[in-house]
Amino acid sequence: xxxxxxxxxxxxxxxxxxxxxxxxxxxxxxxxxxxxxxxxxxxxxxxxxxxxxxxxxxxxxxxxxxxxxxxxxxxxxxxxxxxxxxxxxxxxxxxxxxxxxxxxxxxxxxxxxxxxxxxxxxxxxxxxxxxxxxxxxxxxxxxxxxxxxxxxxxxxxxxxxxxxxxxxxxxxxxxxxxxxxxxxxxxxxxxxxxxxxxxxxxxxxxxxxxxxxxxxxxxxxxxxxxxxxxxxxxxxxxxxxxxxxxxxxx
Amino acid sequence: xxxxxxxxxxxxxxxxxxxxxxxxxxxxxxxxxxxxxxxxxxxxxxxxxxxxxxxxxxxxxxxxxxxxxxxxxxxxxxxxxxxxxxxxxxxxxxxxxxxxxxxxxxxxxxxxxxxxxxxxxxxxxxxxxxxxxxxxxxxxxxxxxxxxxxxxxxxxxxxxxxxxxxxxxxxxxxxxxxxxxxxxxxxxxxxxxxxxxxxxxxxxxxxxxxxxxxxxxxxxxxxxxxxxxxxxxxxxxxxxxxxxxxxxxx
Numbered sequence: 001x002x003x004x005x006x007x008x009x010x011x012x013x014x015x016x017x018x019x020x021x022x023x024x025x026x027x028x029x030x031x032x033x034x035x036x037x038x039x040x041x042x043x044x045x046x047x048x049x050x051x052x053x054x055x056x057x058x059x060x061x062x063x064x065x066x067x068x069x070x071x072x073x074x075x076x077x078x079x080x081x082x083x084x085x086x087x088x089x090x091x092x093x094x095x096x097x098x099x100x101x102x103x104x105x106x107x108x109x110x111x112x113x114x115x116x117x118x119x120x121x122x123x124x125x126x127x128x129x130x131x132x133x134x135x136x137x138x139x140x141x142x143x144x145x146x147x148x149x150x151x152x153x154x155x156x157x158x159x160x161x162x163x164x165x166x167x168x169x170x171x172x173x174x175x176x177x178x179x180x181x182x183x184x185x186x187x188x189x190x191x192x193x194x195x196x197x198x199x200x201x202x203x204x205x206x207x208x209x210x211x212x213x214x215x216x217x218x219x220x221x222x223x224x225x226x227x228x229x230x231x232x233x234x235x236x237x238x239x240x241x242x243x244x245x246x247x248x249x250x
Numbered sequence: 251x252x253x254x255x256x257x258x259x260x261x262x263x264x265x266x267x268x269x270x271x272x273x274x275x276x277x278x279x280x281x282x283x284x285x286x287x288x289x290x291x292x293x294x295x296x297x298x299x300x301x302x303x304x305x306x307x308x309x310x311x312x313x314x315x316x317x318x319x320x321x322x323x324x325x326x327x328x329x330x331x332x333x334x335x336x337x338x339x340x341x342x343x344x345x346x347x348x349x350x351x352x353x354x355x356x357x358x359x360x361x362x363x364x365x366x367x368x369x370x371x372x373x374x375x376x377x378x379x380x381x382x383x384x385x386x387x388x389x390x391x392x393x394x395x396x397x398x399x400x401x402x403x404x405x406x407x408x409x410x411x412x413x414x415x416x417x418x419x420x421x422x423x424x425x426x427x428x429x430x431x432x433x434x435x436x437x438x439x440x441x442x443x444x445x446x447x448x449x450x451x452x453x454x455x456x457x458x459x460x461x462x463x464x465x466x467x468x469x470x471x472x473x474x475x476x477x478x479x480x481x482x483x484x485x486x487x488x489x490x491x492x493x494x495x496x497x498x499x500x
Contacts, residue, residue, distance in 0.1 A: 007434075009369075009371065009372055009373075009432075009433060010372055011372045011373055011375075056373070058373075058432040058433055059432055076368070076369065077368070080369055085370065085372060085375050086372050086375075087372065088369040088370065088371070088372050089369065090369055090433065090434040091434060118326070118327070119259075119326065119330055119338040119339065119340055120335065120338065121259065121338070122259055122260055122261045122335060122336050122337065122338050123259075123261055123306070123308075123377065125261075125335050125336075127373065182259075182308040182309055182496060182497070183259055183308055183340065184257075184340040184341060246432060247432070
């Protein structure tokens with residue numbers, strides 16, 4: 001009974017997210033459907049990050065065990081033959097049966113993408129949050145770095161899940177800007193790596209960073225929000241479509 | 251009667267191309283529809299490049315004259331309010347009434363994008379030609395440079411239009427490769443600038459470059475095809491969806 005770790009990329013537009021739901025198309029559901037075709041039975045699939053509806057991934061990781069033995073390259077090809085073009089298996093490797101994509105993950109990296117420019121670049125329309133005012137990426141970067149380290153991130157958590165602890169370690173939290181002269185705008189990228197994230201945490205941080213970037217608050221406000229542990233003080237949750245799960249490490 | 255030069259970006263997926271057709275949605279038709287709303291009459295719009303169905307643009311240029319006087323920034327906003335999200339006016343400026351987007355263009359730049367990797371990056375699925383074998387970008391670049399200069403490009407023209415001459419000047423013709431480790435593949439970019447292009451010329455060159463990149467022919471084959479002036483010797487026309495009109499200069 002071979003077990004596999006598979007890296008998956010998907011365009012989350014129109015999907016209900018990673019997790020199977022009562023209705024709508026989920027990445028987990030699509031993978032389980034494809035694996036049922038391959039293995040002739042229901043194959044439960046675990047995912048490293050339960051991305052929300054509309055969130056994208058370049059490096060989601062899924063794990064599962066099959067009855068049938070199959071080599072890794074053939075598995076990638078067979079999965080892609082049964083998946084829609086919006087979801088692609090990128091790599092597969094054998095792992096021990098004890099491996100679990102979520103419980104064994106030690107670091108996850110997300111990127112949040114913001115488009116600044118009066119007109120929204122049509123090629124980015126499903127992959128950014130469009131903020132049509134000038135943002136200051138240096139102020140945003142100064143603020144983002146204040147989240148590095150081990151902290152109680154309760155201020156950036158959406159109620160609804162009840163984790164045992166709201167403490168997380170953020171290894172890196174940085175903002176950079178990329179001018180796109182062809183499309184008359186600037187892409188602002190927020191890259192964050194941590195040992196785990198609370199529900200909507202990256203989106204709440206991105207919303208707070210935009211408040212700082214547009215000059216409504218100084219960079220130090222990030223620390224004040226963090227220390228308050230009060231969700232009401234952080235910015236709005238930035239829209240799902242700007243968020244990408246980039247990488248999961250084990 | 252003010253005249254305008256407007257830069258336009260569009261995602262060509264699902265469009266019939268720049269030019270109005272008997273049926274289907276065209277960029278010219280969308281702009282004329284938006285301008286009729288603004289100006290209360292039919293406004294004929296000229297475009298620098300008549301991009302085919304499925305071809306994209308980051309820097310198409312359109313020209314037209316209005317009855318109504320309107321400042322350039324307001325024009326951009328008003329156009330975008332009447333255009334779908336797939337088509338965006340980026341900039342507008344006043345020009346003399348004699349200005350014509352096509353006849354006055356002195357240089358046009360196109361980019362052709364190829365994705366090499368077994369699985370197609372889902373975010374590139376409408377914006378590249380997927381070639382799932384290894385390509386040699388150095389051999390492709392050596393071949394591409396052989397097109398620089400003034401030549402008879404008849405070998406790279408699709409019959410159907412009858413231009414007065416098939417001689418064109420190519421100022422720059424280069425290939426570069428960008429590895430994308432996150433998506434397990436490589437983007438190969440063909441960038442070309444010329445004083446004008448024959449029908450399907452960039453796509454025929456891209457098709458020929460891929461034959462060279464996969465090792466079916468040596469780089470010198472490009473010169474042999476060019477000098478033959480025989481369309482049957484060049485590669486297939488690469489698919490429309492990998493082609494971008496990047497810039498038009500005057």
